[in-house]
Amino acid sequence: MIRFKYLTTLLIMAFLFGACKSLNHSKAQTNQSNVTNLLEKRYQTLLEYPIDSVSFPRSMDLKTGVIKKVPSKDWTSGFFVGNLWQLYTLTGDKRYKERAALWNTYIEKEKFNNKTHDMGFKVFCSFGKGLEVEENKKYKEIIVKSAQTLCTRFNKTVGSIRSWDFNKDIWEFPVIMDNMMNLELLFEASKISGDNKYKNIAIQHANTTLKNHFRKDDSCYHVLVYDTIAGRVKNKITYQGFNDDSSWARGQSWAVYGFTMSYRYTHDKAYLNRAEATAQFFINHKNMPEDGIPYWDFNDTSIPNAPRDVSAATVMASALIELYTITKNEAYLNYSNKVINTLSSEKYILGESVNGPFIFDHSTGNWPKKDEMDQPIIYADYYFLETLLRKKSL
Numbered sequence: 001m002i003r004f005k006y007l008t009t010l011l012i013m014a015f016l017f018g019a020c021k022s023l024n025h026s027k028a029q030t031n032q033s034n035v036t037n038l039l040e041k042r043y044q045t046l047l048e049y050p051i052d053s054v055s056f057p058r059s060m061d062l063k064t065g066v067i068k069k070v071p072s073k074d075w076t077s078g079f080f081v082g083n084l085w086q087l088y089t090l091t092g093d094k095r096y097k098e099r100a101a102l103w104n105t106y107i108e109k110e111k112f113n114n115k116t117h118d119m120g121f122k123v124f125c126s127f128g129k130g131l132e133v134e135e136n137k138k139y140k141e142i143i144v145k146s147a148q149t150l151c152t153r154f155n156k157t158v159g160s161i162r163s164w165d166f167n168k169d170i171w172e173f174p175v176i177m178d179n180m181m182n183l184e185l186l187f188e189a190s191k192i193s194g195d196n197k198y199k200n201i202a203i204q205h206a207n208t209t210l211k212n213h214f215r216k217d218d219s220c221y222h223v224l225v226y227d228t229i230a231g232r233v234k235n236k237i238t239y240q241g242f243n244d245d246s247s248w249a250r251g252q253s254w255a256v257y258g259f260t261m262s263y264r265y266t267h268d269k270a271y272l273n274r275a276e277a278t279a280q281f282f283i284n285h286k287n288m289p290e291d292g293i294p295y296w297d298f299n300d301t302s303i304p305n306a307p308r309d310v311s312a313a314t315v316m317a318s319a320l321i322e323l324y325t326i327t328k329n330e331a332y333l334n335y336s337n338k339v340i341n342t343l344s345s346e347k348y349i350l351g352e353s354v355n356g357p358f359i360f361d362h363s364t365g366n367w368p369k370k371d372e373m374d375q376p377i378i379y380a381d382y383y384f385l386e387t388l389l390r391k392k393s394l
Contacts, residue, residue, distance in 0.1 A: 034346065035344045035345065035346075035349070038346065038349045038351075038352075039344075039349060039359070041352055042349060042350055042358070042359045043087055043091070043359070045354075045355070045356065045357045045358070046080070046083060046084060046087065046096070046099075046357045047095055047096065047099060048357070049080075049356075049357035051099075051102055051103065052069070053071070053072070053106040054069070054070075054071040054072075055069035055070075056069065056070050056071070056072065056074065056076070056077040056080050056081075056103075056106075057069060057080050057356065057357045057358070057378055058070045058074065058076045058372075058377070058378055059358075059363075059365060059372045059375050059376060059377045059378065060354070060356040060358055060375060060376045061375060062354065062361065062375065062376070065355070065356075067356050067357075068372070072106050072107045072109065072110050072122065073110065073113060073115075073116070073122075074122075075116065075118035075121050075122065076121070076378055076379060077107055077110075077122050077126075078107060078121055078122040078123060078124070078125035078126035079121070079125055079378040079379045079381070079382040080103065080357065080378055081100050081103040081104055081107065081125070081126035081129070081130075082125040082126055082128075082129040082382050083378070083381055083382050083385055084096045084097075084099050084100035084103065085097070085100045085126075085129035085130055085132070085133055086129060086382070086385040086386060086389060087385065088100065088133060089132070089133060089389060090385065090388065090389060090392075097133060100126075100129075100130060101130070103126070104126055104127060104130060104139075107122060107123065107126050107127070108142055110122045110123055110146070111123060111142050111145040111146040111149060112145075112149060113149065114149050114150075114152050114153065115165060116165075117150065117153055117161055117162060117163045117164070117179050117182055118178075118182060119146045119147070119149060119150040119182055119185055120150075120181055120182030120183065120184055120185035120186075121181060121182065123142065123143060123146040123185060124143065124146075124182075124184055124185040124188065125382065127139045127142050127143055128143065128184070128185070128188065131143075140192045143185060143188060143189055143192060144189045144192055144193050146185060146189075147185055147186050147188075147189030147190075147198045148189075150182065150185065150186065151186070151197070151198065151201055154201050154204075154205070155173060155226075155228060155231075157228055157229070157230070157231040158173055158175070158208065158226045158228060158231045159204045159205070159207065159208040159231065160173075160175045160179075160204070160205050160208045160209070160226065161175070161179060161182070161201070161205050162174070162175070163175050163176040163178070163179050163223075164176070171223075171225045171235075172225060172226065172227060172228055172234065173225065173226040173227070173228050174223055174224070174225050174226075175208070175209070175213075175223070175224050175225075175226065176222060176223050176224075176239070177209070177213060177220050177221070177222055177223075177251045177254045177255050177258075178251070178254050179205070179209075180205075180206065180209060180254055180255065180257070180258025180259065180261075180262070181254055181257065181258055181261075183202040183205060183206060183258065183261070183262060184261050184265075186198040186199060186201055186202035187199055187202050187261075187262075187265040199265070202262070202265075203262075203266060203268075206258070206259070206262045206271065209258075210259070210270060210271070210274055212224055212233050213255070214255075214274070214278070217281060218277040218278050218280065218281040219247040219252060219278065219281050219298075220247075220251055220252060220255045220278065221236045221237070221238070221244075221251075222237070222238040222239055222240060222241050222248050222251045223235075223236075223237045223238060223239050224236055224237075225237065238368075239368070240366050240367065240368060241297050241299075241367075241368075242297040242299050242300050242301075242367070243299070245299075246297050246298070246299035246300075247281075247285075247297065247298040247299055248296070248297050249282075249294040249295065249296055249297055249298060249309050249312035250296075250309055250311055250312040250315065252278055252281065252282045252298075252312070252316070253282070253311075253312045253313075253315035253316040253319065254315065255274075255275075255278050256275050256278050256279045256282065256316060256319045256320070256323070257315055257316070257318065257319035259271045259272070259274045259275040259278075260272070260275040260319050260322050260323045260326070261319075261322070263275065263326065264322070264326075272326065272327075275319070275323055276323065276327065276329075279316070279319070279320060279323060279332065280331075282294070282316060283316075283320075283331065283332075283335045285298050287299075287303055289304075289308070291338070291342040292313060292317075292335060292338040292339045292342055293308045293309070293310055293313045293339070293342055293343075293348075293362070294308065294309060294312050294313060295307065295308060295309070296308065296309040296312070296364035296367050297367065300367075307362075307364045307367065307373060307374045308362050308363075308364070308374075309362075309363055309364040310343065310348065310360050310361070310362050310363045310377075310380045310384075311363040311364075311377055311379050311380035311383065313339045313342075313343075313380075314339065314343075314360075314380050314381075314382075314383035314384040314386075314387060315379075315383045316335070316339070317335065317336040317339040317340065317383070317384070317387045318336075318383045318384075318386045318387040318390060320332035320333070320335050320336045321333065321336045321387060321390040321391055321394070322390065324336070324394075325394070336387060336391065337391075339387070340384075340387060340388070340391065343360060343384060348360050348361060348362060349361075350376060354376075356376065358376035358377075358378065358381060359376070359380075359381040359384065360376060360380050360381060360384065361374075361375070361376050362374055362375075363375060363376065363377035363380040365377055
């Protein structure tokens with residue numbers, strides 16, 4: 001635990017002290033110590049969560065204390081495992097690594113699941129994070145097989161990977177912005193196997209998304225429905241946003257992260273330009289709160305009383321650290337620092353009384369369905385830990 005305290009202190013101290021310039025030194029030290037202790041206890045809850053193949057933790061209702069548990073086929077299953085791998089990297093505590101390896105075994109079967117586009121979220125956020133920790137031939141084989149399965153959802157006429165299979169009577173061929181996040185699995189599969197077919201499909205999907213998914217103000221639509229006969233766009237709609245023309249905050253984060261990541265693998269300047277334009281839209285939006293944690297949708301008419309979305313902030317914070325390494329634009333690093341600073345507080349870190357494997361409160365899952373509203377959600381934690389590690393590598 002000594003290494004944990006040392007690393008966490010290094011990562012948080014500068015941000016917390018920077019926010020406490022008007023306070024005296026001893027008070028700033030006390031605040032920093034409180035935050036470190038809170039995070040330490042939250043991280044410990046991940047080790048205490050019992051291993052169960054059909055109970056991957058997804059979110060938690062703090063009013064009832066009920067944890068929403070899902071099987072491996074759920075799109076969020078890989079995040080908890082990824083959190084364990086990242087905590088091992090952060091702390092050096094082998095218990096996280098051992099726990100992650102055990103949970104990984106319950107996700108492996110997803111490499112055959114062709115009923116979903118979320119192969120990257122499930123497999124790469126778990127096995128991919130494992131590969132960052134250790135050289136593992138089996139993990140590489142699982143990633144390549146998962147990429148093969150994901151490619152079965154690619155339509156050459158549309159030039160995209162199909163997202164959802166439900167609502168087939170309404171959506172002929174839906175593609176959601178979230179799907180950009182699954183391309184990293186394909187890029188890595190080509191690196192591992194030496195076969196460029198996975199990378200080529202990823203590029204085609206990214207190019208189609210680049211062409212059709214964005215508005216003139218550089219925001220993005222959530223869902224595009226395509227015609228499979230001609231490959232044309234039929235509808236531009238939302239499924240999780242405020243309305244079809246609104247800017248769903250997490251969707252904007254997926255876009256910036258996805259195109260920044262795609263630039264890393266291709267060096268296509270068009271991807272970089274897109275990531276920068278949408279990042280500027282996001283961080284400079286008139287409805288962005290001062291603390292950097294966006295409302296769940298920038299166009300919710302109930303702002304400033306609308307729910308926040310920590311997950312949108314952490315996805316963007318992680319993406320912008322990578323974007324900063326490419327562009328050296330300080331505005332990107334400043335936003336990421338602001339998010340780390342804001343979340344390093346008792347307002348957002350869950351208290352000791354919360355008995356669940358989560359770190360932060362105040363994420364919003366699916367507002368239109370009133371599902372997972374203002375709750376701890378697992379992927380908010382995942383991208384926060386990734387942000388810390390990316391920040392540490394600078």
